[in-house]
Amino acid sequence: MYRLFRVGKMPTTRIEAFSDGVFAIIITLLVLEIHVPQVQGKDISGGLAHSLLAMAPKFLTYILSFVVVCIWWVAHHHLFGVLKRSDRGLLWLNNLFLLWLAFIPFPTALMGDFPGERIAVVGYGTVTTLAAVSFTFMRYYAFYLSKLVDERIDRRLLKSAMLKSVLNPVLHAIAVLLAFVDGRLAIALYIILPLMFFIPGKLERYVPSGETGSPS
Amino acid sequence: MYRLFRVGKMPTTRIEAFSDGVFAIIITLLVLEIHVPQVQGKDISGGLAHSLLAMAPKFLTYILSFVVVCIWWVAHHHLFGVLKRSDRGLLWLNNLFLLWLAFIPFPTALMGDFPGERIAVVGYGTVTTLAAVSFTFMRYYAFYLSKLVDERIDRRLLKSAMLKSVLNPVLHAIAVLLAFVDGRLAIALYIILPLMFFIPGKLERYVPSGETGSPS
Amino acid sequence: MYRLFRVGKMPTTRIEAFSDGVFAIIITLLVLEIHVPQVQGKDISGGLAHSLLAMAPKFLTYILSFVVVCIWWVAHHHLFGVLKRSDRGLLWLNNLFLLWLAFIPFPTALMGDFPGERIAVVGYGTVTTLAAVSFTFMRYYAFYLSKLVDERIDRRLLKSAMLKSVLNPVLHAIAVLLAFVDGRLAIALYIILPLMFFIPGKLERYVPSGETGSPS
Amino acid sequence: MYRLFRVGKMPTTRIEAFSDGVFAIIITLLVLEIHVPQVQGKDISGGLAHSLLAMAPKFLTYILSFVVVCIWWVAHHHLFGVLKRSDRGLLWLNNLFLLWLAFIPFPTALMGDFPGERIAVVGYGTVTTLAAVSFTFMRYYAFYLSKLVDERIDRRLLKSAMLKSVLNPVLHAIAVLLAFVDGRLAIALYIILPLMFFIPGKLERYVPSGETGSPS
Numbered sequence: 001m002y003r004l005f006r007v008g009k010m011p012t013t014r015i016e017a018f019s020d021g022v023f024a025i026i027i028t029l030l031v032l033e034i035h036v037p038q039v040q041g042k043d044i045s046g047g048l049a050h051s052l053l054a055m056a057p058k059f060l061t062y063i064l065s066f067v068v069v070c071i072w073w074v075a076h077h078h079l080f081g082v083l084k085r086s087d088r089g090l091l092w093l094n095n096l097f098l099l100w101l102a103f104i105p106f107p108t109a110l111m112g113d114f115p116g117e118r119i120a121v122v123g124y125g126t127v128t129t130l131a132a133v134s135f136t137f138m139r140y141y142a143f144y145l146s147k148l149v150d151e152r153i154d155r156r157l158l159k160s161a162m163l164k165s166v167l168n169p170v171l172h173a174i175a176v177l178l179a180f181v182d183g184r185l186a187i188a189l190y191i192i193l194p195l196m197f198f199i200p201g202k203l204e205r206y207v208p209s210g211e212t213g214s215p216s
Numbered sequence: 217m218y219r220l221f222r223v224g225k226m227p228t229t230r231i232e233a234f235s236d237g238v239f240a241i242i243i244t245l246l247v248l249e250i251h252v253p254q255v256q257g258k259d260i261s262g263g264l265a266h267s268l269l270a271m272a273p274k275f276l277t278y279i280l281s282f283v284v285v286c287i288w289w290v291a292h293h294h295l296f297g298v299l300k301r302s303d304r305g306l307l308w309l310n311n312l313f314l315l316w317l318a319f320i321p322f323p324t325a326l327m328g329d330f331p332g333e334r335i336a337v338v339g340y341g342t343v344t345t346l347a348a349v350s351f352t353f354m355r356y357y358a359f360y361l362s363k364l365v366d367e368r369i370d371r372r373l374l375k376s377a378m379l380k381s382v383l384n385p386v387l388h389a390i391a392v393l394l395a396f397v398d399g400r401l402a403i404a405l406y407i408i409l410p411l412m413f414f415i416p417g418k419l420e421r422y423v424p425s426g427e428t429g430s431p432s
Numbered sequence: 433m434y435r436l437f438r439v440g441k442m443p444t445t446r447i448e449a450f451s452d453g454v455f456a457i458i459i460t461l462l463v464l465e466i467h468v469p470q471v472q473g474k475d476i477s478g479g480l481a482h483s484l485l486a487m488a489p490k491f492l493t494y495i496l497s498f499v500v501v502c503i504w505w506v507a508h509h510h511l512f513g514v515l516k517r518s519d520r521g522l523l524w525l526n527n528l529f530l531l532w533l534a535f536i537p538f539p540t541a542l543m544g545d546f547p548g549e550r551i552a553v554v555g556y557g558t559v560t561t562l563a564a565v566s567f568t569f570m571r572y573y574a575f576y577l578s579k580l581v582d583e584r585i586d587r588r589l590l591k592s593a594m595l596k597s598v599l600n601p602v603l604h605a606i607a608v609l610l611a612f613v614d615g616r617l618a619i620a621l622y623i624i625l626p627l628m629f630f631i632p633g634k635l636e637r638y639v640p641s642g643e644t645g646s647p648s
Numbered sequence: 649m650y651r652l653f654r655v656g657k658m659p660t661t662r663i664e665a666f667s668d669g670v671f672a673i674i675i676t677l678l679v680l681e682i683h684v685p686q687v688q689g690k691d692i693s694g695g696l697a698h699s700l701l702a703m704a705p706k707f708l709t710y711i712l713s714f715v716v717v718c719i720w721w722v723a724h725h726h727l728f729g730v731l732k733r734s735d736r737g738l739l740w741l742n743n744l745f746l747l748w749l750a751f752i753p754f755p756t757a758l759m760g761d762f763p764g765e766r767i768a769v770v771g772y773g774t775v776t777t778l779a780a781v782s783f784t785f786m787r788y789y790a791f792y793l794s795k796l797v798d799e800r801i802d803r804r805l806l807k808s809a810m811l812k813s814v815l816n817p818v819l820h821a822i823a824v825l826l827a828f829v830d831g832r833l834a835i836a837l838y839i840i841l842p843l844m845f846f847i848p849g850k851l852e853r854y855v856p857s858g859e860t861g862s863p864s
Contacts, residue, residue: 007848007852007853008726008729008848008852008853010725010729014664014668014725014728015725016230016233017233017664017665017668018668018671018672018721020230020233020234020237021237021453021668021669021671021672021673022672022675022676023234023237024234024237024238024240024241024672025237025241025672025673025676025677026676027238027314027318028238028241028242028245028318029241029676029679029680030318031245031318031319031321031322032245032248032680034322036322036325036326036329039330044330044333045333045334045335048330048333048335048336049335052335052339062319063315066311066315066318067315070308070311070315073234073311074304074307074308074311077226077230077231077307078224080230081224081226088722088848088852091722091725092718092722095714095718095721095722098675099711099714099715099718102675102676102678102679102714103679103710105679106679106682106684109684110684113684114687114692114696117692117693117696118693119693119696119697119700120696123700200223200224200304204223204224204304205223205224232446232449233449236446236449236450236453237453237669239450239453240450240453240454240456240457241453241457243454243530243534244454244457244458244461244534245457246534247461247534247535247537247538248461248464250538252538252541252542252545255546260546260549261549261550261551264546264549264551264552265551268551268555278535279531282527282531282534283531286524286527286531289450289527290520290523290524290527293442293446293447293523294440296446297440297442416439416440416520420439420440420520421439421440448662448665449665452662452665452666452669453669455666455669456666456669456670456672456673457669457673459670459746459750460670460673460674460677460750461673462750463677463750463751463753463754464677464680466754468754468757468758468761471762476762476765477765477766477767480762480765480767480768481767484767484771494751495747498743498747498750499747502740502743502747505666505743506736506739506740506743509658509662509663509739510656512662513656513658632655632656632736636655636656636736637655637656
């Protein structure tokens with residue numbers, strides 16, 4: 001494993017640029033699924049209002065996906081902000097994470113179209129759980145397996161971030177199991193969980209030495 | 217609020233790269249909505265000319281959206297040009313701004329297809345107003361709440377840019393209200409407003425020390 | 433004009449990143465227009481071969497557009513390589529250039545579908561001429577109006593690049609006029625012209641001091 | 649040839665940013681081909697499950713394309729990591745490589761839809777072979793023809809990477825020939841070959857001086 005992955009030290013600039021491109025495309029492509037409605041007949045105004053109202057789930061799905069992807073982007077930004085270099089293993093774990101992330105628009109749209117179908121609710125949760133597992137493992141690899149972190153950072157901060165990161169896939173997996181009991185419960189958890197990770201942890205409040213933490 | 221947002225000092229490079237990606241995709245995706253017309257029958261030449269003429273609103277919508285998004289890009293470029301760092305709050309305010317910005321192609325296309333419908337004209341104005349509100353608040357946060365600005369910049373320049381920035385959402389909101397009186401008046405204002413922000417303010421004419429203002 | 437454009441000195445990094453995003457999206461979106469053919473009936477193999485053969489103009493259009501956009505990208509890369517900074521005027525001239533460039537896939541597809549129609553051939557030429565005019569004017573602005581060029585570069589190299597750059601829109605405009613005489617002649621010129629600009633000029637062979645020109 | 653290509657020394661930053669954009673768009677666009685199924689009738693649950701199952705080849709195609717493009721991205725990252733500058737020839741060889749790479753989604757989707765058709769299997773292999781030929785020639789150009797490599801790197805490492813790189817198009821071409829014997833054999837090889845290049849070579853395990861190879 002060592003010879004396969006923990007090799008080829010390189011700066012993190014290009015892995016960040018590539019990921020930023022993928023993140024930017026995902027959030028923007030979501031709008032492509034929203035088409036101007038075709039309205040015909042005598043009552044154009046009424047027909048248009050009715051069509052737009054019927055598109056409400058699509059708008060909500062757009063906002064939900066956008067927020068979820070942005071939360072991942074902020075987490076990715078924070079993670080790479082404490083790394084001092086990357087290696088081949090990090091490239092591939094990042095690729096694996098992006099594989100699930102780039103796939104998210106599909107199960108999100110599926111759940112938006114079939115909110116009452118168990119297969120759609122389970123599908124969405126499975127993909128987000130896999131994204132969360134990949135991200136958590138990427139963090140574990142960077143923090144402990146390949147030691148890519150800036151040494152000046154307090155180890156307790158790393159541990160606290162790691163523990164919070166492990167919670168993410170675990171809670172998503174529980175939401176998937178809940179979907180077999182009650183789909184609405186699972187969907188509610190899908191919406192609450194990102195909010196939980198919206199709140200910054202201790203490491204994300206970390207300020208590099210030389211900067212003042214309190215901007216007076 | 218302090219612990220949630222004004223934390224995690226970091227350089228502005230990645231937030232700029234991510235935003236540039238989103239901006240670049242939005243202006244390019246607009247062309248995707250323009251399809252080569254299907255022409256059949258005996259008079260291909262006449263049918264093609266007729267189809268292209270009928271597509272004129274689509275071409276105008278493309279140019280309008282392109283110009284509007286570019287004006288936002290230039291403003292974003294200027295804003296981040298005076299910042300010396302970013303933080304978690306700036307990331308999220310930027311994400312909120314991008315949420316509305318990335319959505320703009322939809323109401324623009326809607327208004328292009330239904331220029332006479334109030335719901336379309338009001339919809340376009342509402343989304344651009346929300347984008348303007350987000351951008352203005354991001355500027356306020358960066359200038360005053362989280363003090364992310366390069367200290368060498370004259371405070372009067374910041375204040376002048378802030379005041380101009382507040383005008384933007386206010387005037388857009390007025391245009392939305394006008395749409396309830398006369399849709400054409402609102403559309404006219406939608407076209408005039410970006411031109412107003414095309415003209416650079418004092419801060420945008422700011423030259424960092426070490427550079428000469430007059431190039432010659 | 434001075435107060436509107438030759439203001440706001442800034443590095444060229446972000447204008448390059450934004451343009452690279454647009455270039456990258458344009459060349460990649462071209463493939464989106466190529467769809468897997470729907471084949472039904474008994475003779476799948478024959479039907480598929482026939483469908484793919486019928487798609488030949490689409491493949492050629494893809495390659496032509498790709499090469500044309502890449503030639504622009506290389507020219508853009510070379511132009512910005514000799515600039516030491518950007519300003520507001522350059523941002524807007526670059527935006528104007530990108531407006532035409534991002535539009536190119538549409539007239540290219542139109543010409544691919546209707547190679548015998550004058551309106552399609554004239555349309556393609558008009559858009560490429562406008563892109564060439566914008567690019568040439570952007571060069572003129574950067575070289576002479578706003579003096580954004582690295583001073584160490586020989587003025588004769590700039591003049592030679594400027595003259596070659598002026599030829600580009602002129603020859604494209606001639607090709608458009610030729611389309612009114614014979615469409616095939618115009619198309620031939622559309623294919624030959626990019627090849628002419630594929631050959632590097634003196635400025636593009638320029639090597640910054642400190643680097644050796646001959647890589648021995 | 650010298651005057652055409654081995655001119656215009658420049659940093660590799662912009663060629664990397666442009667390529668990253670293309671890579672990011674390709675892997676993300678692949679999802680666009682996966683649409684939420686339209687399900688009607690009484691048994692929505694059964695119909696949805698059935699539709700999703702029927703989409704299995706599309707999901708597999710997505711994962712295969714994603715992995716193949718990521719392997720190219722990692723190889724590209726490693727190649728440019730050892731270069732100290734770029735030139736006009738490298739720009740154009742990179743463009744040629746990107747031309748084939750950006751085209752890969754089409755033959756991949758074609759093979760996903762028609763796995764039993766020789767023309768689809770041969771088509772996929774031909775495009776990947778052309779991508780491999782371009783990439784190998786780009787490496788040869790950078791290593792030997794234009795000498796763009798950081799001089800501190802051991803020439804034996806370059807030679808070893810070069811030899812492995814030559815294997816890639818050769819093996820892909822053999823897979824294409826196999827497609828004329830048995831399509832399934834060719835497809836199997838298409839899946840095995842990327843895995844072979846997933847394993848890093850000696851050069852990719854290279855650690856720049858100043859960095860320690862063993863992190864711990």
